[in-house]
Amino acid sequence: MLDKIEQLKKEIEAVAAQSAEEVEQLRIKYLSKKGEVSKLFAEFRNVPAEQKREVGQAINTLRDFAQERLEVLRSGLQEQKDSAAGIDFTLPGESMKLGTRHPLSIVRNEILDIFKRLGFVVTEGPEIEDDWHVFSALNFPEEHPARDMQDTFFIQRNPDILLRTHTSSVQVHDMEEMEPPIRTVTPGRVFRNEAISARAHCMFHQIEGLYIDENVSFADLKQTLLYFAQELFGEETKIRMRPSYFPFTEPSAEMDVSCSICGGEGCNVCKHTGWLEILGCGMVDPNVLESSGIDSNKYTGFAFGMGIERIAMLKYGINDLRLYFENDVRFLNQFK
Numbered sequence: 001m002l003d004k005i006e007q008l009k010k011e012i013e014a015v016a017a018q019s020a021e022e023v024e025q026l027r028i029k030y031l032s033k034k035g036e037v038s039k040l041f042a043e044f045r046n047v048p049a050e051q052k053r054e055v056g057q058a059i060n061t062l063r064d065f066a067q068e069r070l071e072v073l074r075s076g077l078q079e080q081k082d083s084a085a086g087i088d089f090t091l092p093g094e095s096m097k098l099g100t101r102h103p104l105s106i107v108r109n110e111i112l113d114i115f116k117r118l119g120f121v122v123t124e125g126p127e128i129e130d131d132w133h134v135f136s137a138l139n140f141p142e143e144h145p146a147r148d149m150q151d152t153f154f155i156q157r158n159p160d161i162l163l164r165t166h167t168s169s170v171q172v173h174d175m176e177e178m179e180p181p182i183r184t185v186t187p188g189r190v191f192r193n194e195a196i197s198a199r200a201h202c203m204f205h206q207i208e209g210l211y212i213d214e215n216v217s218f219a220d221l222k223q224t225l226l227y228f229a230q231e232l233f234g235e236e237t238k239i240r241m242r243p244s245y246f247p248f249t250e251p252s253a254e255m256d257v258s259c260s261i262c263g264g265e266g267c268n269v270c271k272h273t274g275w276l277e278i279l280g281c282g283m284v285d286p287n288v289l290e291s292s293g294i295d296s297n298k299y300t301g302f303a304f305g306m307g308i309e310r311i312a313m314l315k316y317g318i319n320d321l322r323l324y325f326e327n328d329v330r331f332l333n334q335f336k
């Protein structure tokens with residue numbers, strides 16, 4: 001019987017097939033219920049006991065060999081079919097196209113990480129707000145021009161519901177809900193109805209920060225912002241504060257950093273001043289603290305605000321705001 005098994009193995013080794021039908025014929029001949037292998041199993045009962053182990057293993061091996069051989073014939077036919085269809089399997093695979101994070105997201109995350117390292121908590125809030133959180137609680141007088149339709153998108157009037165013009169509104173919620181010490185940084189979209197301005201873009205991105213505690217001083221503000229500027233633009237970066245005015249801070253200042261392009265020598269980016277304005281800041285006006293129920297005799301605080309588009313422009317030399325929202329992959333792909 002072992003000779004018959006060996007002979008069948010040689011026969012199967014030599015079989016070929018030019019079509020799926022021929023493979024099926026071979027399967028029926030060797031592996032079906034009436035096939036050659038089944039016949040061997042039928043004869044197996046006549047094999048002498050002392051040979052049963054060897055013969056049984058030989059039949060199982062022959063069956064596995066026949067199955068593998070038929071599988072090789074099938075896949076060979078598939079490859080012929082594919083190559084006939086022009087598929088070349090030797091080509092390298094399609095590389096996975098990886099996306100890239102938007103430059104505004106990269107800069108936002110970098111700025112938030114710096115303040116998180118200082119113990120600030122990230123807070124967010126609604127883009128549709130009431131005029132209390134956007135204006136009144138922030139010490140804007142009733143007749144302030146920012147409240148006009150020229151600067152603000154109103155959804156309804158009386159009561160005024162509007163699109164927030166800064167993320168300070170979220171920090172008013174934070175002051176209403178949190179007990180000092182308060183250390184929050186708040187990223188988000190803000191909306192300005194500035195059809196008349198050269199910017200002519202109605203939405204941009206901001207990050208604002210707020211620190212309220214006992215004995216917070218302007219020196220704390222300067223030190224915090226110096227650390228932030230050097231972390232973001234490099235350790236050689238210098239800062240300077242210029243007096244300014246905002247309804248919600250007193251004193252107020254605008255902060256410049258030494259130009260990271262020319263190191264302060266003067267170039268066309270910094271308009272040959274050596275300085276670049278990056279944010280506004282100041283000590284929180286006591287009226288603002290009191291409006292949100294914080295005792296201004298016990299607590300003081302500082303705050304700052306910056307536009308992310310501007311910071312990203314300084315970091316990456318992006319000189320056209322439209323690039324941020326046109327989603328041109330030739331632009332976005334550069335931020336791998």
Ligand SMILES: Cc1ccc(OCc2nc(C(=O)N[C@H]3CCS(=O)(=O)C3)cs2)cc1
Pocket residue numbers: 166168169171172175205206208209210246248249279280281282284288303304305306307308
């Ligand atoms: C409760 C509270 C109190 C005070 C606050 O002051 C946030 C501040 N923002 C600025 C500022 O100059 N912001 C602008 C920079 C460029 S921008 O994106 O157009 C907005 C100065 S102080 C915030 C919250």
